[in-house]
Amino acid sequence: MKDLNEAFVHLNVGLPDDVERLKAAGYYKEAMARIDEYLAEDWTETQNSPRSQGLEMPEYEQPANPVPHGVDALRDALLVQKEIMCRLPQEYCWNEAQAVARMQGLVRDFTVEEFRQLVHEGRVDWRFVEGEKHYLDRFAETLIATHADLAARQLDPPAPATLARERRRRIHDQMEREGQASARITLKTSVGMSDEAFAAALAWGLKGWDLRRVTAKCFRENHPSRHMLAACMDPTGEDETYFYFEKCIQNENDMHMDILSE
Numbered sequence: 001m002k003d004l005n006e007a008f009v010h011l012n013v014g015l016p017d018d019v020e021r022l023k024a025a026g027y028y029k030e031a032m033a034r035i036d037e038y039l040a041e042d043w044t045e046t047q048n049s050p051r052s053q054g055l056e057m058p059e060y061e062q063p064a065n066p067v068p069h070g071v072d073a074l075r076d077a078l079l080v081q082k083e084i085m086c087r088l089p090q091e092y093c094w095n096e097a098q099a100v101a102r103m104q105g106l107v108r109d110f111t112v113e114e115f116r117q118l119v120h121e122g123r124v125d126w127r128f129v130e131g132e133k134h135y136l137d138r139f140a141e142t143l144i145a146t147h148a149d150l151a152a153r154q155l156d157p158p159a160p161a162t163l164a165r166e167r168r169r170r171i172h173d174q175m176e177r178e179g180q181a182s183a184r185i186t187l188k189t190s191v192g193m194s195d196e197a198f199a200a201a202l203a204w205g206l207k208g209w210d211l212r213r214v215t216a217k218c219f220r221e222n223h224p225s226r227h228m229l230a231a232c233m234d235p236t237g238e239d240e241t242y243f244y245f246e247k248c249i250q251n252e253n254d255m256h257m258d259i260l261s262e
Helices: 006-015 017-024 029-038 071-091 096-104 112-121 139-146 148-152 165-178 195-210 225-230
Strands: 092-094 126-128 132-136 215-219 236-239 242-248 256-261
Touching: 006 071, 017 029, 017 071, 029 071, 071 092, 071 126, 092 096, 092 126, 096 112, 096 132, 096 139, 132 139, 132 242, 139 148, 195 215, 195 225, 215 225
Parallel strands: 215 256
Antiparallel strands: 092 132, 126 132, 215 242, 236 242
């Protein structure tokens, strides 16, 4: 099975004109069916050749198919676009009547005219779905979070402002005063493994490297790592940051290996 993550590099190749028009109008089912038809074709035979015009192929060898970026790149682009179109109707799920009813259930005296004005001002994200405007699933929460007048008219106001709301309000006020706001963002990621894979790696290290002791630690808040280590090692202690573990075997090698599981 093809890894779609690798296909995203070709997303900028674009779509055939007919599929592009269908996507723009929100006819995603028809667009995806057309993509399937394209993917089923032998493009060397059907694109940019005499046969595409209903003519017989000449006896001489045809030049390479001049599809921009190559045939495989266009196929990747179609596969990615199809995946995107599968998801868009789920994300843009409210038609106008449903969107207005959603807001009227949250905001006192909210009207259709008020909603249409917000859409006209670009305050509500929307796309066509089957030729009809549909609005983003979380549009209502976004409107209330960014419009103080709507927040003040909430039928069921939330609890007093939390730290996150206060921070968002400060940023909002800064953007209104200065026209911009910036923030430093730190991304944290980690790589893990199954309990079985870790136990096999531990056994291989003890035997293959002839070790007699392996120590490990994990952050207190990292429950999956704690579970993985406890499944095949013995706990030896803890502090305010880590849980500690070890695995000992009897042999003559006094080397040891430290493992930090994050």
